[in-house]
Amino acid sequence: MSSKIPIEELLRWRVAKAETDAPPAPRAARLLEMARPWWEIWPERFQSFVERLGGIQVAYGHAMAEPGQSRTGHPVPTLIVCPVEELETSVRVLYINVRDGRLRLRFQLDAGAAQDHESFEVTFVSDKPERPLLSAAAILSLESEYCIDTELCEELAHGWEQLKVTDRMPFRLILRSDKDVG
Structure with missing residues (x-):
C-alpha cells in the first residue's frame, strides 16, 4: 500500500516543524x-593593541630577508591575538587589488608566527591617526597564504586603488583567532 503525498504538502509540514523547533529570534537590541x-565593545583592549602595534619594529631592507623568502613587499606590523598568547610579528603582502569597491588581499605570516590557524578576523588599523579602518575574515589557503575578499567603503577604495605589493602599506594589522571570543 503506497500513499502518495504531494511534495508541496511535505514541504509545508517541514517548514511548520522547523518553525516550532527553532529558538526564538533575538530582540532588535541584541542584534x-x-x-x-x-x-567598540572593548575600546580599552583595542587601545592597548594599537599601542603594541606602534611599538613593532620591522626591517624594510631586503638584506634582512631570509634566503628563499619572497621579496615582493614591505612587511606590515602585525599583532596576533589568540586565547593563550599574543604575538608581535609582521606579514608580507603577496597580492593586493582594489576594484569596484572590493579588496582582494593575500598575505603570508613571517616564519615562526602562529601559522596553524585556519582563519583570522583581521582588523586594519590606520597608521596616523591610529584608528580602526575595517574588519574582515582571512582564510588560510593550501599555499599557506591567508586570503581576504571584502567590500571597502568608498573612501578606502579610492585611497587604496593604486596600491601595489611593493608599496609601504597604509595600515597595520590585528589578527584575532576565530577562537578568541573576548
Whole structure:
C-alpha cells in the first residue's frame, strides 16, 4: 500500500516543524549589539593593541630577508591575538587589488608566527591617526597564504586603488583567532 503525498504538502509540514523547533529570534537590541565591531565593545583592549602595534619594529631592507623568502613587499606590523598568547610579528603582502569597491588581499605570516590557524578576523588599523579602518575574515589557503575578499567603503577604495605589493602599506594589522571570543 503506497500513499502518495504531494511534495508541496511535505514541504509545508517541514517548514511548520522547523518553525516550532527553532529558538526564538533575538530582540532588535541584541542584534544591534552583535553587529558592533569588537573595538567598540572593548575600546580599552583595542587601545592597548594599537599601542603594541606602534611599538613593532620591522626591517624594510631586503638584506634582512631570509634566503628563499619572497621579496615582493614591505612587511606590515602585525599583532596576533589568540586565547593563550599574543604575538608581535609582521606579514608580507603577496597580492593586493582594489576594484569596484572590493579588496582582494593575500598575505603570508613571517616564519615562526602562529601559522596553524585556519582563519583570522583581521582588523586594519590606520597608521596616523591610529584608528580602526575595517574588519574582515582571512582564510588560510593550501599555499599557506591567508586570503581576504571584502567590500571597502568608498573612501578606502579610492585611497587604496593604486596600491601595489611593493608599496609601504597604509595600515597595520590585528589578527584575532576565530577562537578568541573576548
